[in-house]
Amino acid sequence: MPIRRSALKSGPAKTETRQATSRGATREQVDAAIRTGLLTGRFIPGKAVTIRGLAAELGVSPMPVREVLQRLAAENALEVKPNGRVQVPDMTPARFDEVLKARLLLEPELAELALPHLTAGAAGDLQSIDDDIDRCLVSGDAEAYMRLNHAFHFSIYRATGSKVLLPLIDSLWLQFAPFMRTVYGRVGTASLVDRHKEAIRAIKLRDKQALRVAIAADISQGMGILGKEILAGT
Amino acid sequence: MPIRRSALKSGPAKTETRQATSRGATREQVDAAIRTGLLTGRFIPGKAVTIRGLAAELGVSPMPVREVLQRLAAENALEVKPNGRVQVPDMTPARFDEVLKARLLLEPELAELALPHLTAGAAGDLQSIDDDIDRCLVSGDAEAYMRLNHAFHFSIYRATGSKVLLPLIDSLWLQFAPFMRTVYGRVGTASLVDRHKEAIRAIKLRDKQALRVAIAADISQGMGILGKEILAGT
DNA sequence: CGTGTCATTTTGTGATCACAAAATCCTGCT
DNA sequence: AGCAGGATTTTGTGATCACAAAATGACACG
Structure with missing residues (x-):
């Protein structure tokens, strides 16, 4: 059997005995x-x-x-x-436009709803995540960047305790993330910019309008890079 | 075996042989x-x-x-x-607010996107569905009403050919529909009103802003009846 | 060398089984 | 009668099997 790159595990196959596995x-x-x-x-x-x-x-x-x-x-x-x-469905211009539109409709809304629940401590956590993101951008670790960027956004959204809007946004991220990865593999992470610091500042100032703007700008900007690629490539 | 009300079939159990079943x-x-x-x-x-x-x-x-x-x-x-x-998850005030908010964000948007695809023939179909709805309202057939109301909205949304926003809205309807049914069983269908005729007129006039308003009003009004009930009942 | 055809393998699907956890029912006691 | 405790049934879960459809590869023919 040829050794092929595993998509899920980098180490050898775990063969531990199944034990203490509770329901599901x-x-x-x-x-x-x-x-x-x-x-x-x-x-x-x-x-x-x-x-x-x-x-x-x-x-x-x-x-x-x-x-x-x-x-x-x-x-x-x-x-x-x-x-x-x-x-994994491949991205089309039409799909991409829809995902972008849906993100711009839902995510600023949920961010605003999250604001009352975001304490100063939460702002600090976000700051910490964003620092890690900056490090990933210079080191070019696209996979870590994607994980941290996801963590940044969902740390905000999760604060709402939402059980309806959050799953919708979850679905959207799952739809564009794989495509995002292929683009980053092509253009690298150096050109990436975000509006995270602007968002953190808005949270600290408890300015819900500024937070909406920051999140919307972050989405537009990040997706803009992807959008140009999808039109360039096939 | 006691005869109990089936949730899915009203007739006797079909015992036809499985045949010609293609993949899945x-x-x-x-x-x-x-x-x-x-x-x-x-x-x-x-x-x-x-x-x-x-x-x-x-x-x-x-x-x-x-x-x-x-x-x-x-x-x-x-x-x-x-x-x-x-x-089936039971409805809570928080969930209800979220569903309403999400519907108001997404459905007018998708309706507007649908407008260019809605021909005069489509408007006629909607008119026909709405006529059936009116008949259900007077006859008090809640189940038929729900099916037709769903058909009315999704006939519009489906015209977009959307593969992203439409599934999101699908999920929302699946979430509030069961709750809707219990409310109708309590208050009947006589008090129901909708803005379907307003929406049809907007489609015929190709007025996207009026269509947005009609859809939003239809949602707010329909959900408003449910909202009052959820606060009244447990 | 390209192409169509056939055999082989892979893969998804539905069914059944074994097992553990949960729910339900029954019984016996206070 | 009310209630606790245990036996019984129900239920979800993971595994395995059988089968058909699809993909893959081999091979002969033009």
Whole structure:
């Protein structure tokens, strides 16, 4: 068997005995693995992902993988083709416009809703995340950047305790993240800029309008880079 | 075996032989059955729904039901409790506010995007649906009303060919529809009013701003009735 | 050398099984 | 009668199996 690059694990296959797994623990583990794999761009759009393949990589039976794949397909993070094959959907200009529009409608709203729940401590955490992001930008670690950028935004949104809007935004991120990764692989991270500091300042000043503007600008700017690429490439 | 009210089928159990089922046909059938069951309010919020129970009602093995339930849980149409039981989440004031806010953000937007695709023929179809709705309101058929109201809105939204915003709105409807049904069962359909005729007129006039206003007003008004109930009842 | 055809393998799907946790029911006691 | 405790049933979960469809590869023919 040829040694091929695993999309989910870098180390050798874990063969530990299954133990102390409470109700539905295996599925959660599989779900988390695939989900973070999508958010950090470890899956290539257009490339088919097989149930048995993932199951083997994660050392579980195909069963939990099947259910997780169905879940992610329901969130439009994955696409089930008519023949049953499942793959990361590739980005089209129309899809991209829709994702951008939806993000601009929902995320500033949720950020504003989060503002009353964001304490000074939360602002400090965001500051810390943003510092890490800056380090990733200069070092060019695209995967870490994507993970931290996700953490930055969702640290804000999660403060709302939202059970409706937050999952919608979650779905949106899962849809554009894999595409984002391919672009960063092409243009690097040096050209990336964000409005995180502006957002942090707005949070500290408790200025909800400024926060909306900062988040919206951050989205427009970040997605703008992607948008130019999608029109340039095929 | 006692004859109990089936949540999905009104007639006797179909025992036809499985045949000519192409790839994934069983799952699609189960998905459609449960989904329309949710949209027409045939499931009671808070009432647990069992895999084996649904499988028996639909005459299939538990397997496709499991996957469909996972899908619907991913869309927040169903809730998986920590012990694995699955149920229709019951509405809370916070959830309700969020759904309303999300609908007001997304649906007018998608309606406006749909306008260029809505031909005169489409307007006629909407008119026809709205006429049926009016008949349901006087006859008091809540289930038919819900199905037709859904058809009215989504006939508009689907015209966009949207692959991102439309699924988000789909998820929202699945979340409030079951709750809607319980309210209608309590207050009847006589007090229901909508802004559909206003929307149809806006479409005919190709007035996108008027269409936005009509859709937003329709949502606010329809949800307003529900909102009062959720505060009144527990 | 390209191309169509056929055999082989891979893959998704639905069903069934085994097991543990949870819920339910029944019983016996106060 | 009310209630606690245990036995029984129900239920979700993960694994495995059988089957058909699809993808892949090999191979002969033009």
